[in-house]
Amino acid sequence: KSDFLSYKNHGSYPRGSDYVQAIKDIGKNYGIVIDDEKSEKFIKQEETRKADQKILNKIWGYFQSLLPNSKGEEYLTSRNFPLDNSFFGMYPKVEELKKWIAENSLDFERCEDLGLIRYDFEGRLIGVWRTKDGDICNFWARSLDGKHPKYSRLKSHPDLEQEYPQGSEYIQGNRSIWVEGPLDVIAARLS
Numbered sequence: 001k002s003d004f005l006s007y008k009n010h011g012s013y014p015r016g017s018d019y020v021q022a023i024k025d026i027g028k029n030y031g032i033v034i035d036d037e038k039s040e041k042f043i044k045q046e047e048t049r050k051a052d053q054k055i056l057n058k059i060w061g062y063f064q065s066l067l068p069n070s071k072g073e074e075y076l077t078s079r080n081f082p083l084d085n086s087f088f089g090m091y092p093k094v095e096e097l098k099k100w101i102a103e104n105s106l107d108f109e110r111c112e113d114l115g116l117i118r119y120d121f122e123g124r125l126i127g128v129w130r131t132k133d134g135d136i137c138n139f140w141a142r143s144l145d146g147k148h149p150k151y152s153r154l155k156s157h158p159d160l161e162q163e164y165p166q167g168s169e170y171i172q173g174n175r176s177i178w179v180e181g182p183l184d185v186i187a188a189r190l191s
Contacts, residue, residue, distance in 0.1 A: 010098055016046035049135075052114060056136040058102070059116060062100055063089025063126050063139075066179060071144045072125040079183075087186050089128075091141055092122040115154045127182050128168045140166070140182045 014022045020039040027034050034110035067073055067083070074135045076083055092100070094117055101108050111117060124141035131137050140153045168176075179188050 008151045012024045016050070018048075040183055052110070053135055055110060055114065055116075058106060059101075059111070060089065060128055060136060060139075062097075062104075063091060066090040071123065071164060075125060075144050080191065081183075081187070084190070088126060091124050092116070093121050093122050093165050118152075118154070120152060127186070129153075129166055132169050134169075142183065 010160065019141070024034045024039070054092050061090075064086075067088055070090045072088060073083060075136040076088060079090075091097075094182055097117065098108070101111055118141075121141045123144065125144055126139055128136055128140045138154050140151060143150050143152075166182050167189065170185075170189055175187055179185055
C-alpha cells in the first residue's frame, strides 16, 4: 500500500503521521480499522528518528569541519583521495566534542545515548554510513597512528544500525561491486 502511495507521489514515500494517515485512509476502503494506540507509537518513533537525524547531521557537519589541516587531510592526500568533504571528517578530543555540543545546544544525553561520545575515536579519520534515503545510520573511524583496531564503528545504541553494509546506498540497478573496506568503497564510488 505504501509502495502504491509512493508511485502516486512520484517516488516520495509518506512518513510519520502522513504515513499513518495514508494507511488509515486505505484501510477505510476495505473496512479495516487501524489501531490508534499503535499508530501513535509509530508516530513517536518517527519523531524521535527525525530529531536524532538532526543531531547526527549537525555532528557530522562538525566532524567534516575538522578535516582541513589535520592528520586526516595529510593521510587522504598521501593516498590521492580528493578532499571531497561529503565523505570524510575528523573525530575531535572528547572534551572538545562535549564543549561543541553544549555551545550548539544539542541534547547531550541523547548524544550519549546514540553512542557519539567515544574516547576510542579520538584523532581518527571518520566517515559516515547512510541508508538509501540519505539517513545517517552509523559512523566508521580509521586509526591514523597504528592503533588497533584499525577500523571501528559506532555500535553502542540500537538506533544506529550495526551491520549496515557500507556502500549499499550506492547500489543501482542489478550490479554491485564488492571491495574490502570503507575507504575502498569511497575510492570505488569516486572512480
